[in-house]
Amino acid sequence: MEAASNEDAFSRLWIWERVGNCLPWYLDVASNKKPAKYLISGRIPCEFDLSEPSDDELWMEHQRGTEVFLDAWEGIREGEIHLEDLPRPQTSLVDLSVELTLRMLRRCDFCRWNCRIDRSAGTKHGTCQLEAESRVSSYFHHRGEELVFRGVSGSGTIFFTSCNLRCSYCQNSNISEDKLNGIPVTPQQLAAAAWQLRMEGCHNINWVGGDPTIHLHTIVQAIALLAKNQVNLEDLDYVSAVKADFGRPSFSEERGRYNGEVNVPMLWNSNFFMSAETMRILRPLIDVWLPDFKFGNDRCSVFLARTPWYWETVSRNHQLVYDWGEDMVIRHLVMPNHVDCCTKPVLNWIAAHTPEALVNVMDQYHPDYACNPADPNYDPQFEELARRPHDREIQEAYDHAVDMGLRFDDVTFEKA
């Protein structure tokens, strides 16, 4: 009864009358009217040989499986087929995704840095400085995300350490710059944490960091365990050491179920500096996308984040998700002195390429890390970012979003 009222309260939020047509799949999965993609992918048969030395063969099978998945997803969205019509195969698209991500880890190309190092060996580090281990800094009901994500019970947010960008102003530098923050987690422990958040009423599992991309292998394995309902509650004894909720959120195993299976939308909250291969892995697993679009050109991304290839990579990934017809909300953080070079080009691109996407034009930038004069890491070369944006800069950003005809006001101003 309580579980049903939590989901009802979520689906009755005023915001859905305004933006429900932009996030229809996410809303249906969060409300348990439809099964999450991982449940569908777990029903898509894929035949592969673990001893197969050729990655190409596996990627071809993944491509074939994704096409079958897309047909099934369409049928389920249209109500023409039901999850229970699809038998559980011996090996599925989810299993193949696990195998491919573990292979990717051995010559890592999770993101555009394409470091090609063997992270499982742990002898060399790429830009993210990580080996195979994934660490979680904290996980909790996030009540500060957009209303569509925080809902009435919070967004089930899991913060991973380290990052593949090096933003001088990072607003989460305590975890992005400290790869040893938090505790190491296994996929089993991660699946248990996600399960716990859903049973406590969270509306989604919000994979974030740092950035989740660099932990792709651990996250995909955790999703595979959820897909097979292989969650061991004893794992909570360990991982709950980094659960950061005040008090004890009410818990019910009745919550978050679709035909008795654990059901929760997967939310990819990322800088979107992913490789094309990572995009392929995520497509049949992620229900709703929350990409940043930070910089309007590579000169700013190189100066502010020591990251080349930013524009081509991030714009390509935004375009892919939009063209796939996925549910998405784009975030752009307005930075001081970067309205003309970053905000306006980003908003222009969105208007031209993903015009129906929801956009959150964010005003909460504050000087942090190397841009904060009070921080030991402060670097005077970033003086232009060592203040909050002026009101006139924020207004200029909003005015430009209006001029571009963007769908930004509902998600940007919902807290006002």
Ligand code: SF4
């Ligand atoms: S995740 Fe990205 S930065 Fe880290 S090793 Fe892999 S390719 Fe390099």
